[in-house]
Amino acid sequence: xxxxxxxxxxxxxxxxxxxxxxxxxxxxxxxxxxxxxxxxxxxxxxxxxxxxxxxxxxxxxxxxxxxxxxxxxxxxxxxxxxxxxxxxxxxxxxxxxxxxxxxxxxxxxxxxxxxxxxxxxxxxxxxxxxxxxxxxxxxxxxxxxxxxxxxxxxxxxxxxxxxxxxxxxxxxxxxxxxxxxxxxxxxxxxxxxxxxxxxxxxxxxxxxxxxxxxxxxxxxxxxxxxxxxxxxxxxxxxxxxxxxxxxxxxxxxxxxxxxxxxxxxxxxxxxxxxxxxxxxxxxxxxxxxxxxxxxxxxxxxxxxxxxxxxxxxxxxxxxxxxxxxxxxxxxxxxxxxxxxxxxxxxxxxxxxxxxxxxxxxxxxxxxxxxxxxxxxxxxxxxxxxxxxxxxxxxxxx
Amino acid sequence: xxxxxxxxxxxxxxxxxxxxxxxxxxxxxxxxxxxxxxxxxxxxxxxxxxxxxxxxxxxxxxxxxxxxxxxxxxxxxxxxxxxxxxxxxxxxxxxxxxxxxxxxxxxxxxxxxxxxxxxxxxxxxxxxxxxxxxxxxxxxxxxxxxxxxxxxxxxxxxxxxxxxxxxxxxxxxxxxxxxxxxxxxxxxxxxxxxxxxxxxxxxxxxxxxxxxxxxxxxxxxxxxxxxxxxxxxxxxxxxxxxxxxxxxxxxxxxxxxxxxxxxxxxxxxxxxxxxxxxxxxxxxxxxxxxxxxxxxxxxxxxxxxxxxxxxxxxxxxxxxxxxxxxxxxxxxxxxxxxxxxxxxxxxxxxxxxxxxxxxxxxxxxxxxxxxxxxxxxxxxxxxxxxxxxxxxxxxxx
Numbered sequence: 145x146x147x148x149x150x151x152x153x154x155x156x157x158x159x160x161x162x163x164x165x166x167x168x169x170x171x172x173x174x175x176x177x178x179x180x181x182x183x184x185x186x187x188x189x190x191x192x193x194x195x196x197x198x199x200x201x202x203x204x205x206x207x208x209x210x211x212x213x214x215x216x217x218x219x220x221x222x223x224x225x226x227x228x229x230x231x232x233x234x235x236x237x238x239x240x241x242x243x244x245x246x247x248x249x250x251x252x253x254x255x256x257x258x259x260x261x262x263x264x265x266x267x268x269x270x271x272x273x274x275x276x277x278x279x280x281x282x283x284x285x286x287x288x289x290x291x292x293x294x295x296x297x298x299x300x301x302x303x304x305x306x307x308x309x310x311x312x313x314x315x316x317x318x319x320x321x322x323x324x325x326x327x328x329x330x331x332x333x334x335x336x337x338x339x340x341x342x343x344x345x346x347x348x349x350x351x352x353x354x355x356x357x358x359x360x361x362x363x364x365x366x367x368x369x370x371x372x373x374x375x376x377x378x379x380x381x382x383x384x385x386x387x388x389x390x391x392x393x394x395x396x397x398x399x400x401x402x403x404x405x406x407x408x409x410x411x412x413x414x415x416x417x418x419x420x421x422x423x424x425x426x427x428x429x430x431x432x433x434x435x436x437x438x439x440x441x442x443x444x445x446x447x448x449x450x451x452x453x454x455x456x457x458x459x460x461x462x463x464x465x466x467x468x469x470x471x472x473x474x475x476x477x478x479x480x481x482x483x484x485x486x487x488x489x490x491x492x493x494x495x496x497x498x499x500x501x502x503x504x505x506x507x508x509x510x511x512x513x514x515x516x517x518x519x520x521x522x523x524x525x526x527x528x529x530x531x532x533x534x535x536x537x538x539x540x541x
Numbered sequence: 542x543x544x545x546x547x548x549x550x551x552x553x554x555x556x557x558x559x560x561x562x563x564x565x566x567x568x569x570x571x572x573x574x575x576x577x578x579x580x581x582x583x584x585x586x587x588x589x590x591x592x593x594x595x596x597x598x599x600x601x602x603x604x605x606x607x608x609x610x611x612x613x614x615x616x617x618x619x620x621x622x623x624x625x626x627x628x629x630x631x632x633x634x635x636x637x638x639x640x641x642x643x644x645x646x647x648x649x650x651x652x653x654x655x656x657x658x659x660x661x662x663x664x665x666x667x668x669x670x671x672x673x674x675x676x677x678x679x680x681x682x683x684x685x686x687x688x689x690x691x692x693x694x695x696x697x698x699x700x701x702x703x704x705x706x707x708x709x710x711x712x713x714x715x716x717x718x719x720x721x722x723x724x725x726x727x728x729x730x731x732x733x734x735x736x737x738x739x740x741x742x743x744x745x746x747x748x749x750x751x752x753x754x755x756x757x758x759x760x761x762x763x764x765x766x767x768x769x770x771x772x773x774x775x776x777x778x779x780x781x782x783x784x785x786x787x788x789x790x791x792x793x794x795x796x797x798x799x800x801x802x803x804x805x806x807x808x809x810x811x812x813x814x815x816x817x818x819x820x821x822x823x824x825x826x827x828x829x830x831x832x833x834x835x836x837x838x839x840x841x842x843x844x845x846x847x848x849x850x851x852x853x854x855x856x857x858x859x860x861x862x863x864x865x866x867x868x869x870x871x872x873x874x875x876x877x878x879x880x881x882x883x884x885x886x887x888x889x890x891x892x893x894x895x896x897x898x899x900x901x902x903x904x905x906x907x908x909x910x911x912x913x914x915x916x917x918x919x920x921x922x923x924x925x926x927x928x929x930x931x932x933x934x935x936x937x938x
Binding site: 147148149151152153154155156159160181182183184186187189190191192194195198199202203206207208209210211212213245246248249252256257258259260263274277278280281282310311342344371380384385386387388395397398401404405407408409410411412413414415416417 | 545546548549550551552553556557578579580581583584586587588589591595596599600603604605606608609610642643645646649653654655656657660671674675677678679707708739741768777781782783784785792794795798802804805806807808809810811812813814
């Protein structure tokens with residue numbers, strides 16, 4: 145037997161997706177109502193337009209769509225993305241934009257080009273699990289700064305910047321996992337701090353277009369005038385995740401390094417899915433479809449908030465997100481979300497315990513009494529039933 | 542201006558795709574006949590069946606195809622791949638197979654799970670550029686072993702194994718770039734050496750199904766009984782590269798590590814393209830389509846071989862591949878392929894100078910007088926014209 149197990153790279157020591165993967169397997173049990181994943185509502189996926197656009201694409205540009213293409217990505221789609229961000233106040237050309245195989249690849253490649261072992265990365269507390277996992281594989285150390293209802297605490301951020309992290313990772317809108325949104329004042333402050341302390345910003349904005357109330361706020365990349373921001377976006381939430389299409393936008397010099405890393409990682413993202421999405425997007429379908437998504441998810445969010453009001457025992461609190469896919473529940477200090485999880489599974493309802501979103505290497509904070517709930521995936525009639533089951537699990541039965 | 546340039550990871554020092562990228566840009570000049578890329582013939586891409594299958598898929602399983610899916614890959618497609626390899630003598634289940642976003646991702650993730658800085662990797666000389674680039678990003682050092690018409694020199698391989706490389710990287714069939722094929726005797730010897738020296742094998746087989754003469758030989762994974770082989774395959778050459786679908790097959794323990802790395806890299810490969818390919822493949826279309834590809838590429842190979850006979854000056858030699866997409870030309874020792882390249886571009890014909898396929902860190906060997914020619918992409922009538930132009934460039938005009 146060839147001995148592979150003594151041959152793994154050191155970076156793999158920190159990579160273990162096992163706990164969450166095991167939890168998510170439990171959520172596959174038949175009859176379970178799952179608030180655990182981050183899945184869009186499949187019943188509103190635009191399957192018909194995908195079929196129609198593919199027929200058209202194969203007829204008109206089929207040979208190009210099935211061939212190898214450039215690492216940079218399909219230029220018309222990159223221009224479409226630049227235009228979209230410029231409408232929010234950014235100042236980008238096609239050369240500032242690269243297509244990625246989902247936003248997760250953007251996170252991974254930023255780790256690849258930026259992170260040496262034991263580099264410090266500043267993250268929000270709690271933060272997006274996929275980013276923590278991606279950067280653990282490059283042996284990053286994390287410094288975390290707490291968030292409240294207006295996003296990251298900028299005073300504590302300034303303190304943490306003294307320790308000179310390589311970059312800061314900010315989720316401005318309807319943050320995953322907590323559902324909170326960074327205020328305009330804090331956005332401006334973060335951009336100023338980035339300049340003052342010379343620490344660049346990775347801005348991750350998968351949900352920005354899914355706002356259900358209030359006014360859109362400018363992304364950090366639109367407030368920055370100093371080439372300090374790499375912005376990550378995705379079509380997973382505004383179209384469909386099954387295509388795996390995301391993007392990064394940022395300073396050309398960084399984008400060029402990124403491109404070299406991407407070339408080694410997968411040569412390029414599927415020509416077919418890129419051209420298909422552009423075919424669908426170019427005449428404005430996404431704007432129209434976004435209205436439908438917002439309507440459906442707003443209804444589900446409202447049902448979940450109402451159900452929480454009705455079924456949660458005293459001492460339990462939760463965030464009231466203005467958009468996105470998630471809200472964050474905080475149990476009394478003395479409770480363990482992991483214990484609630486076991487009872488919840490017995491009751492046929494699932495969530496992700498909050499500790500998954502706290503970096504292990506920053507172990508003073510464990511989020512032991514918190515949980516993330518997704519409200520986009522379960523059908524409206526299931527949401528209230530699921531929250532009622534969850535309430536029972538929290539009460540101990 | 543935020544200073545990104547002092548923030549890049551050390552691993553990026555070794556990553557520069559610039560020379561080849563610059564060369565390939567030159568091959569885009571209008572009117573040029575390019576033997577430089579590794580592109581399939583787009584005129585035989587199955588565009589109609591893609592359109593039909595998408596319509597069917599969107600109607601029957603559209604919601605699933607557009608949703609997130611597992612990191613492991615679509616199970617029916619993995620079973621299809623296991624069956625295919627088992628017909629060649631392997632012994633695999635669905636748990637031994639993972640879908641990748643093109644074979645390049647397989648190479649990258651093997652680097653990620655296996656390679657620490659300055660680990661030694663044993664490669665053929667010359668070897669596949671994409672593998673060298675992928676592993677340079679993990680700061681690998683390369684040891685190279687020469688190949689001849691029967692593939693890697695097994696005596697020199699045994700010598701090189703004394704230095705205990707982390708793994709050996711073998712392209713058994715119609716090797717990229719040289720077009721040579723590993724003999725059955727040497728295949729058996731390599732598997733035995735792997736066991737004897739406890740050095741696992743990464744077997745990369747993108748072209749194995751594209752044989753134009755002679756008998757198929759078993760892959761190393763079918764000869765090995767010791768869990769020593771990770772096998773990489775792709776649908777890029779037997780269907781279309783624009784979908785970005787490849788796979789790895791190997792021991793379950795390694796496959797599990799690989800899955801964790803893939804989760805951080807891109808969550809999963811496009812559900813849509815995986816299900817689409819399975820929809821097309823499940824009733825045997827790929828077997829039928831392979832006959833067409835073989836017929837077309839065999840004709841192009843034969844025309845290129847005839848044209849070389851006719852137009853190459855004395856002292857120039859070349860390989861006669863039994864399959865695949867490439868052949869390898871060796872110029873007289875005193876000539877520089879880089880100089881020939883400049884004259885060739887003036888003559889409107891392009892190729893890749895051989896030095897691109899020699900690892901820089903193994904600098905005793907430069908391949909200065911060699912070149913790789915692709916015969917799958919240019920139309921038959923262009924091939925003879927292109928080789929005539931190349932002959933003139935070699936002669937110095």
